[in-house]
Amino acid sequence: MATSISKEEVAHVADLAKLSFSDQELEHFTGQLQEIVALCEKMAEVDTEGVKPTFSVTANVNHLREDVAEDWHQKKALLEQAPEEAADLIKVPAILNGED
């Protein structure tokens, strides 16, 4: 049951990941991704019926912080690292379609 991944799908995934590829690169990546996906599909052989997934191996539970505010005094240093900054705000090209 090999999943075949089309170039269009790869292009869609690239869009989600905010990466752009030339047509040639897309071709190349699709091939490689296909191969890796095929490798990963080896898992289909394993019977996982009723097996609980493991997303983390930490044994920690309720590792929580008390609600106490702290000022780490990093504002200035953080703004200095920003590629563009104005009036203590991070400057970015206009957000169009301003939804959210």
Add this chain to the structure above:
Amino acid sequence: MGNENFETTIGLEVHVEMQTKSKLLSPSPVHYGDAPNANTNVIDWGYPGVLPVANKGAIDYGMRVALALHADITEEIRWDRKNYVYPDNPKSYQTTQQQTPLGRNGYLDVNLPDGSVKRIGIEELHVEEDAGKNTHGDDGYSYVDLNRQGTPLVEIVSKPDLASPEEAYAYLEQLRRVILFTGVSEAKMQEGQMRADVNVSLRPYGSDTYGTRVEMKNINSFHYVQSALEFEEKRQAKVIRSGGQVRQETRRYDEPTKSTVLMRVKEVADDYRYFPEPDLSPIQIGQDWIDRVKADLPKSAEDRQKSYVADLGLEQYDAEVLTQTLAMANFFDAAVLAGADSKGAAKRVANYLIGDVNAYLNKNQVELQDTKLSPENLAGMVKLIEDGTISTKQAKKVFEAIMEGEEPEAYAKAQGLVQISDPAVLTPMVNEVLDDNPQSIEDFKGGKDRAVGFLIGQLMKKSKGQANPGVLNKLLMAELNKR
């Protein structure tokens, strides 16, 4: 109102910012209105290598809301990442509780305008983080302030039980009050502390499948929600009647035209690639934790109204006004606790709060908690009125003083505002005034009632206005009749 042939189905997703001291995943302060990026650190900026630690206070607060909405608390919560890229979303994922929301299966009883009560189901509610804030310049740039980033939100998702714009409005009003009385948020709409995402669809009466949903996001006024829904009802009905199909789309409410405007058509569902957040530990909530939160949960507005009417003899209307805000209700309760616990005193406290205090707040544009008035002092003044120590007229000056933080009894004494009610002090005064005004006695005997008014006036003058008018009147009549 509405559409004759169509049934409207509305579901609301309401986001409420919770007023914890620190953020959900970083210890930066949560505080509205500070200088840009003042309340941010490397965690809020999504720096490489930083890790989140969840704020227990945010879980406590979320649980308060869950309990107030009669929801079942989830025993084990695992956080999820919702992946999307946006300038105000520094990690490019939002930490939320998609798979295991904090609460499920709650309800809210809503008073409808026709006087009936409708129970609206709460599908689920969960805690998640707010994004930062973007402002859009006219210079081709946008500007990002991450102060709000990471503020804990509780998102309350209703079942699609709302059948009209009016119901949606009533639901939001009621929900806001319930939230207010959990003490987790002041739910100030103008500061964006409460925002609604609206889903609305129409279907012909009798149809057993829902129509296509249209979504409107982030509306921060209940009136706008109602107005947007009214417009959508008409728009969608028109589309269907003309044989068209409502598209699945996101629209925006446009206030000036009271209409909704298309933002984008959803051809495919957003792919947020949710997955369990590996950087946070799971949260297990046992009964002891739930009990602790319950113990801290303030009494609801409804419960308070009931007790105000039954135990303190207030009118239902007054009880409702007092429970408009948690601050006002808490203040009233504290005043009752401070001694204004008789029906008369409680009524007076209520009248002051609804009348003079509210007027003061409106005039000065301040919040109750920002004034110098204390429940103890308001109760103290009311007690002075109740036991006749001061007149209601004198109370006006005392009221002004206690608004400035004065202690009522000390102030009244210092200002000589204390009312004289003792007959042993007043009787000699009465006799003196009568002795000085034989003509008035004659007039009285001759049936001229006006003479009494004149004599009272003289007596008030003599007592520098401190005589208790009721007592004085009684003593004067007694003496007059003796002569």
Add this chain to the structure above:
Amino acid sequence: MAFNYFDTNLDDLHEALQSGKVTAEQLTKDTFANIAATDADLQAFIRLHEEEALAQARDIDEKGDFSNPLAGIPMAMKDNIATNGLETTGASHILEGFKPVYDAAVTTKLNEAGAVVVGKANMDEFAMGGSTETSYYKKTKNAWDYTKVPGGSSGGSAAAVAAGQVPYALGSDTGGSIRQPAAFNGIVGMKPTYGRVSRFGLFAMASSLDQIGPLTRTVKDNALVMNAIAGFDKRDSTSAELEVPDFTAKLGESIKGMKIAVPEEYFQEGIATEVATQVKAAIAQLEAMGAQVDQVSLPHTQYGVAAYYVLMASEASSNLQRYDGIRYGFRSPEAKSLEEVYKDTRTDGFGDEVKRRIMLGTYSLSAGAYDAFFKKAAQVRTLIIDDFNKVFENYDLIVGPTTPTQPYGIGEEIDDPKAMYLGDVLTIPVNLAGLPGLSINAGFNGGMPIGLQMIGKPFDEATIYQAAYAFEQENRFFEQHPAVAD
């Protein structure tokens, strides 16, 4: 010949500093002199922080407190561990010039111990790779043969230690990135139990798999560094709130009666004969020293690579989405619109391997693929953990090769990601299960080292060190060192 660390260890250095035979400043100067002489060829460091390191060394000399075993001793930091004010890039173009404004938890601990950070070791970009060839900045060589890869992703850390440039280095290990380069360079590399060392400040690749650990020439040095960096950190929600033992405590104890399991799957198809032969000989040696050795089965081993690549890539795709040119690091100068800022920055800023993994991860998490990929992988992970649990019911240690092959030539596998991924088959299951694992030199074939991997129970690094030390003292391979050009 310039000063190097071939004939000394942390104990000797500590003694020399404490007794005043050498100052921290002198040691640091000598270290930089040696790096200057050797690194043009080796290329282990992306960046050196000579000025800061010397200032730090002088400061330690002035204070004169050498009570900590690491005080005044130079070390190398992998370039994905945050150092306040010192450029840290994860060997990526997208973070070029980036200076974290905070210290990683391990950086703080080492600073407090008085360690001297000489520079940032080269690595695969964002730790994605097994040869250090995906670094944006340079290609590090294997310390034993400059035509061969040093392994990866902590290739710079491993090469620097193996070449005697520094006595120890920190690395990070998500699927073998400490153990594999340790094996390729014939040194000791420990990936601690998940949660043993705080991840705060480690540029995340896959949050549920990453761990920081030490690379050293000897087992005792390794245990000493672990003593300094391990421990609970409240800023890391996955950090284990456990007492940290003295990791040197069991060194020198006999391994007589120690129960060692050897998984048959670790010697199957794909394992080079030289590797299998050498490792089997090492195991026979352990047996001869009194250990009870049995063959066991870890039946799901062959599915580890698939499960790992899906889970790692999924987490990485999310962890690396933050590199968008908005708040720090590189922003593409050509970008005009916001969408261009995102896409141009990421397209120019990331190398091919990073893009491949982001693509695979994004795909694995996407709506149509989640169940067959991400969820399936997480279920397979459970089965792999169960395999280990069963073995550890009866055994103290699992032993096998670290890598299926010996180091390959530079450029040989870089265009064959699948072959590269399969090279992690023996180290990956350890990360999936969160177990501690160590690689130690098992001897040489053709002048190149071969790694012996020891896997322990959760939080039982001490038993691994005990066995590794016994093996090391029997063979003393660390006395052999590469012929580094002077």
